[in-house]
Amino acid sequence: MAGRSFALAAEAYGFDSLWMFDHFFNRSDDGRTEGMFESWTILSALAPITDRIGLGTLVMCGTFRNPALLAKMATTLDEVSSGRLILGLGAGWHDAEYHAFGYPVDHRYTRFAEMVEIVRSLLDGEVVTFEGRFHRANDAVLAPAPRRRIPIIIAGDGDRMLRLTARAADAWNASWFGAPDEALMNALTSFDRVLEAEGRDPSTIERTVGVRIRDPSVPFDEADEPAFRGSTEEMAQMFDRYAELGVDHLMLEVGPKTSAALDRVAEAMTRHRA
Numbered sequence: 001m002a003g004r005s006f007a008l009a010a011e012a013y014g015f016d017s018l019w020m021f022d023h024f025f026n027r028s029d030d031g032r033t034e035g036m037f038e039s040w041t042i043l044s045a046l047a048p049i050t051d052r053i054g055l056g057t058l059v060m061c062g063t064f065r066n067p068a069l070l071a072k073m074a075t076t077l078d079e080v081s082s083g084r085l086i087l088g089l090g091a092g093w094h095d096a097e098y099h100a101f102g103y104p105v106d107h108r109y110t111r112f113a114e115m116v117e118i119v120r121s122l123l124d125g126e127v128v129t130f131e132g133r134f135h136r137a138n139d140a141v142l143a144p145a146p147r148r149r150i151p152i153i154i155a156g157d158g159d160r161m162l163r164l165t166a167r168a169a170d171a172w173n174a175s176w177f178g179a180p181d182e183a184l185m186n187a188l189t190s191f192d193r194v195l196e197a198e199g200r201d202p203s204t205i206e207r208t209v210g211v212r213i214r215d216p217s218v219p220f221d222e223a224d225e226p227a228f229r230g231s232t233e234e235m236a237q238m239f240d241r242y243a244e245l246g247v248d249h250l251m252l253e254v255g256p257k258t259s260a261a262l263d264r265v266a267e268a269m270t271r272h273r274a
Contacts, residue, residue, distance in 0.1 A: 006257055007046050010053060013266040017054035017086060018046060019251050022061050027096040028223070040073060047081035055081055058173065058210065058251055059090035059155045062112035063103050068140045070115070071122035075146045083148055087123075088173065089116060090155040109160055110134065116154070116168050123150050153208060162191055166198040166205070175210025176253065178228040179238045180245060184209065188245060206248040211238075213254050215261055224255065232264055236271035243272075 007018055020039035027033045043055045055077070060070065078085040091112035092098065098105045114132040118140075121128045125145050130137045154165040155173035165172045174187045188207065195202050212227035213235065220229075228238060242250055254261050 003042065003046075004049060006262070007050055007053070009259065009262055011050050013262065014269070015053060015266075016249065017056050017251075018043075018050075019056045019058040019088070022057055022059060022064065022090075023094060024097045024101055026094065040077070043085075044077060044080070047077065047084070050081075050084075052084075054084050054086050056086035056153070056251075057088040058175070059088035059153065061090060061092035062108070062115050063092060063098075067115040067118035067135050068122060068128070068137050071119045071142060074119070074123065074150055075142050075144070078146060078148070078150050079144075086151050086153060086171075087119075088153040088155060089119070091161070107134065113160075113164055116152075116164060120152060120168050123152070153206075155210075157187060157190070159194070162194040163198055165191075166195050166200045169205065171206035171208055171248070173208045173210060173251070175251070176212050176226065177209055178212060178226040179230075180241050181226070183226075184245075188247075207246060208249040208251060209242065209247050210251045210253060211242075213252050213261075213265060215256065215264070218256060227255075232268045233271065235265065235268035239268060239272035 010018055020042050021036065022039040023036055025033050025035050039057055039060070043057070046055060065073070074085060074087050091108045095105050104111070111134045114130070114135040118128055118130050118135060118137055122140060122142050123146055125142070128137045128140045151170040152168065153171040153173050154161070154169040155175060156162070156165065157174065172191055174184065177184050191207070192202065195205065212224055214224055214227045214229045216229045216231070228235065230238070239250070252265060254265055
């Protein structure tokens, strides 16, 4: 199913948002390379052909773009999409693409934390002068300014990333899971503890989870694990369970990306809402 058709079908079915990975490629341990298009360009193409659905990045890799430029890009995409951008940010992880494209892999957290500070300040309408270890800005300003406060989602785990999320983000993302399991419960508990330690009101930050959904009739692929592979009714029950856990949004990575797969998820959504 082509990307344009998939996006239009998702909007027609009433999905809340569309998400793009920010990677150049994925290279498996055996050397196979899976290609993908540049995420920001795709979102810019989706903005004028959709009307309601949110457009998000899950997530923009921290060192692929200059922070002030990224903030400018975010403001522009939010403008052309009439306020539908959800800016997902992460520190990156796939070293193969960093090496291939000449990006550094050292001090990943520090680079990311500096980037978040610059981006958030610019999106909040501040004039930013910043001199960090890896990033800098000198009287940088977004002109024109964003028309609204563009939400930021930070994806990550570990104490430092969770603390940064609690301080700077509007939402947190944990990925990837199938049905709720012990690993998810531990992640949610850890995040709650960090929010308490940072003095962040839990009601002011959303919890989002990336969930892989696979057609049970498609041959099992161990590389997809963990993933949900149950029936439509079981999928609806899974959605109920995530809601009971206080998860605000699920980012569903559906495979294969076919009309039938999307139909199945849409049916489960209807049963969940009922």
